[in-house]
Amino acid sequence: xxGKSGRSIKAEQEVSFKKxxxxxxxxxxxxxxxxxxxxxxxxxxYTVTNILREMPKxxxxxxxxxxxxxxxxxxxxxxxxxxxxxxCATMTCFISNAGAPAIVTYIGCLAVGLICGMVNGxxxxxxxxxxxxxxxxxxxxxxxxxxxxxxxxxxxxxxNDTKKIMPLSKKIGPVPVVLFVVIIAAVIFTVVLAKCTFxxxxxxxxxxxxxxxxxxxxxxxxxxxxxxxLGLMAGACGLFLTAYMYGANTTTGQGFEMEVIAxxxxxxxxxxxxxxxxxxxxxxxxxxxxxxxxxGQINLxxxxxxxxxxxxxxIAVLIPGIQANLKARRKLKQAR
Amino acid sequence: MKRKALSVLLSAAxxxxxxxxxxxxxxxxxxxAPxxxxxAPxxxxxAPxxxxxAPxxxxxxxxxxxxxxxxTGGADASGKTFAIVVKSAGNAYNTKEEEGFKEVIEAAGxxxxxxxxxxxxxxxxxxxxxxxISQGVDSISVAANDENAxxxxxxxxxxxxxxxxxxxSKTNADSRMTFVxxxxxxxxGQTLLxxxxxxxxxEGQYAILSATSQATNQNAWxxxxxxxxxxxxxxxxxxxxxxxxxxxxPQKSTDQTQALLSKYxxxxxxxxxxxVGVSAAAKVLQDQGSSVKLTGLGLPSExxxxxGADDAHSCPYMFLWNPIDLGRLAAYSAIALVNxxxxxxxxxxxxxxxxxxYTLTDAGDNGSEIILGPPFKxxxxxxxxxxxxx
Numbered sequence: 057x058x059g060k061s062g063r064s065i066k067a068e069q070e071v072s073f074k075k076x077x078x079x080x081x082x083x084x085x086x087x088x089x090x091x092x093x094x095x096x097x098x099x100x101x102y103t104v105t106n107i108l109r110e111m112p113k114x115x116x117x118x119x120x121x122x123x124x125x126x127x128x129x130x131x132x133x134x135x136x137x138x139x140x141x142x143x144c145a146t147m148t149c150f151i152s153n154a155g156a157p158a159i160v161t162y163i164g165c166l167a168v169g170l171i172c173g174m175v176n177g178x179x180x181x182x183x184x185x186x187x188x189x190x191x192x193x194x195x196x197x198x199x200x201x202x203x204x205x206x207x208x209x210x211x212x213x214x215x216n217d218t219k220k221i222m223p224l225s226k227k228i229g230p231v232p233v234v235l236f237v238v239i240i241a242a243v244i245f246t247v248v249l250a251k252c253t254f255x256x257x258x259x260x261x262x263x264x265x266x267x268x269x270x271x272x273x274x275x276x277x278x279x280x281x282x283x284x285x286l287g288l289m290a291g292a293c294g295l296f297l298t299a300y301m302y303g304a305n306t307t308t309g310q311g312f313e314m315e316v317i318a319x320x321x322x323x324x325x326x327x328x329x330x331x332x333x334x335x336x337x338x339x340x341x342x343x344x345x346x347x348x349x350x351x352g353q354i355n356l357x358x359x360x361x362x363x364x365x366x367x368x369x370x371i372a373v374l375i376p377g378i379q380a381n382l383k384a385r386r387k388l389k390q391a392r
Numbered sequence: 393m394k395r396k397a398l399s400v401l402l403s404a405a406x407x408x409x410x411x412x413x414x415x416x417x418x419x420x421x422x423x424x425a426p427x428x429x430x431x432a433p434x435x436x437x438x439a440p441x442x443x444x445x446a447p448x449x450x451x452x453x454x455x456x457x458x459x460x461x462x463x464t465g466g467a468d469a470s471g472k473t474f475a476i477v478v479k480s481a482g483n484a485y486n487t488k489e490e491e492g493f494k495e496v497i498e499a500a501g502x503x504x505x506x507x508x509x510x511x512x513x514x515x516x517x518x519x520x521x522x523x524x525i526s527q528g529v530d531s532i533s534v535a536a537n538d539e540n541a542x543x544x545x546x547x548x549x550x551x552x553x554x555x556x557x558x559x560x561s562k563t564n565a566d567s568r569m570t571f572v573x574x575x576x577x578x579x580x581g582q583t584l585l586x587x588x589x590x591x592x593x594x595e596g597q598y599a600i601l602s603a604t605s606q607a608t609n610q611n612a613w614x615x616x617x618x619x620x621x622x623x624x625x626x627x628x629x630x631x632x633x634x635x636x637x638x639x640x641x642p643q644k645s646t647d648q649t650q651a652l653l654s655k656y657x658x659x660x661x662x663x664x665x666x667x668v669g670v671s672a673a674a675k676v677l678q679d680q681g682s683s684v685k686l687t688g689l690g691l692p693s694e695x696x697x698x699x700g701a702d703d704a705h706s707c708p709y710m711f712l713w714n715p716i717d718l719g720r721l722a723a724y725s726a727i728a729l730v731n732x733x734x735x736x737x738x739x740x741x742x743x744x745x746x747x748x749x750y751t752l753t754d755a756g757d758n759g760s761e762i763i764l765g766p767p768f769k770x771x772x773x774x775x776x777x778x779x780x781x782x
Binding site (some may be wrong): 101103106109110113214215225297299300301302303305307308309310311330348349352353355357358361362 | 507
């Protein structure tokens with residue numbers, strides 16, 4: 057299938073075992089196996105039951121990782137999600153305490169998240185020249201501000217009737233409900249990104265916005281949808297968090313945006329857009345969560361844990377750069 | 393292909409760095425891994441058995457640990473693990489609480505696990521407590537970042553047979569067995585009113601500089617002062633002219649202090665039961681060389697330069713609780729809970745080593761509390777040693 061330029065485009069990518077192992081996702085997969093062996097060796101409490109019990113808080117965060125990957129693939133970024141979580145959690149409590157039945161409470165929470173995401177999307181698509189970082193920095197402050205105003209001087213709210221949100225923190229056997237939700241979301245988001253037109257369009261926009269536009273991709277519509285999805289999933293995250301915290305306060309969701317972005321980046325999704333996939337991000341998310349659990353179990357200083365994860369992230373970002381650098385040098389040598 | 397190989401190499405190097413960095417026991421890695429996963433189902437089965445066996449173990453260890461028990465005034469914690477969860481890392485006040493906690497537990501032969509969450513958030517505390525449940529500690533003492541938000545997690549801990557007590561900052565009654573309260577409302581009110589009585593010479597005008605008008609603890613202390621003053625004719629010649637609110641902001645507290653001085657020329661004493669207010673007022677009074685005296689609740693490190701008996705200093709003495717003692721009492725009560733000396737019911741009593749006997753009282757929220765005692769007095773004699781502490 058040689059084109060005019062003499063380059064050929066293969067219809068199917070060749071998939072060899074070797075290539076699979078040597079890809080970023082393959083490397084992460086090997087890393088997670090090594091990590092589990094390491095974790096089990098340092099912590100006697102590193103058992104399946106304990107991991108499942110410690111996981112729900114992280115799983116709620118991971119719900120936001122999927123749409124965040126979409127945003128990053130677009131070449132955008134959204135740092136307002138932590139505040140959306142806070143606002144959603146707060147509103148969930150207020151809706152529930154006003155006497156609404158459980159189902160209304162759940163839908164209300166998701167709706168608040170969706171609206172926040174749509175506002176982000178509307179501003180970002182209306183003013184495409186503005187950097188998304190700045191837009192969402194603004195909404196980050198606004199959403200948390202609204203939550204803080206609603207919370208008043210006490211700074212926290214709790215459910216009058218915790219029975220309504222109990223189903224969300226239930227376990228089926230040792231497995232928390234939230235894990236099933238995460239698995240379903242993971243499958244849907246991964247398939248859409250990898251196999252559906254919408255996913256392909258996201259990559260096209262992330263690689264080159266202008267050429268995607270000329271190719272007939274509705275750039276702003278795609279961006280709007282991605283932001284809205286992220287808002288919706290932030291709502292889901294907030295909903296599950298309230299189920300574990302029986303309420304919300306001004307610090308709910310603080311720093312979540314950075315943790316979620318870190319998982320994506322560690323999973324090989326470039327913040328410049330157009331690169332990476334959700335399989336990598338999911339494995340990376342699992343690595344970070346399992347590492348945190350194990351290091352927590354051996355009572356390592358909490359700040360040292362942050363340092364380790366930060367260092368891992370830097371290395372993950374550096375590797376592609378080093379690779380490109382080496383490649384360029386090799387080419388230069390060959391040219392000589 | 394080479395660059396892919398490189399990526400694998402680097403990630404392998406990263407893992408190696410992690411292994412050597414924090415493990416030290418990496419040699420045993422592959423051997424113990426399967427064993428750990430096999431024991432997972434067994435662990436949950438063993439949980440009820442473990443709690444049944446606990447009293448028996450107590451009885452067995454009692455005889456052997458008599459010597460240790462005598463040394464620490466009856467508290468015995470040998471073979472047990474006690475966890476303390478503070479509000480956040482990098483907080484000197486928390487560090488002092490940990491210090492007191494450690495001292496008591498280690499003297500009693502127990503093991504201490506300190507958890508300092510990376511941020512003062514509920515999320516971080518939940519993560520820390522969940523990790524402690526996994527480790528199967530015997531007790532958790534927690535200074536909560538939110539009164540209600542830890543309930544689900546702490547209930548889970550108690551269901552797993554872990555004794556839970558709160559200290560410093562309250563959790564709701566459902567999420568604790570008892571609470572070690574550093575400042576009983578009545579004790580603080582009484583102490584502050586007595587200080588005002590002493591500084592005014594028994595009669596005259598005084599004002600209160602508080603934080604915000606909604607701050608629950610501030611209002612409770614001020615109400616206690618008022619009701620004690622009304623109920624005892626001893627204080628009848630004291631006149632409370634105004635309760636001013638500095639909102640715990642240095643500038644606003646400064647402005648409010650100046651307003652008090654100009655409004656009430658006969659003012660003798662300002663009482664500020666807030667650390668921000670007391671240091672702002674101290675600076676105003678000292679800079680102006682005012683004859684008005686100050687007392688209240690303050691941090692020794694911030695107040696050291698204002699505390700002195702002569703007229704050049706604005707504050708003759710002030711109060712705060714001692715965080716080391718708070719940590720120690722939290723430790724003694726945790727030992728008492730683990731050993732079954734107390735169950736957390738109102739009316740239970742226990743001996744806290746050289747701190748004396750304590751009784752669990754009604755905390756007013758359907759739970760019990762243990763009150764540390766009257767606030768600790770900082771005066772010119774002891775301020776030098778405390779100003780470096782916290």
